[in-house]
Amino acid sequence: MSKISRRDWLRLSSxxxxxxxxxxxxxxxxxxxxxxxxxxxxxxxxxxLWMAGGPAQSHTLDLKPG
Structure with missing residues (x-):
């Protein structure tokens, strides 16, 4: 059985x-x-919600044929 740190215990209990x-x-x-x-x-x-991160909408669509 592995020991759990105080920080992990506090995080789990919260x-x-x-x-x-x-x-x-x-x-x-x-x-x-x-x-x-x-x-x-x-x-x-x-x-x-305005969330930062991820690609721009113009980068998620490829308008090139083929």
Whole structure:
């Protein structure tokens, strides 16, 4: 059995604690989404993330024939 460092133990326990703390939150979000869908309410906002990295869109398409 390999030894686990204190840093790894802290990292794993914090991830476990975060998952445990947010587990009820996801059910609440699903319930609210279902209620909004059933009421016919339209979304009025959108979250847009600008993430750095990756190729430019012009580099992902090859317009040359053949």
């Amino acid at each position: 991830v476990g604690g975060l998952c445990g703390a947010t587990s009820g939150w996801f059910g609440l979000l699903a319930e609210r989404a279902r209620a909004a869908r059933e009421s016919g309410k339209q979304n009025k906002s959108c979250i847009l």
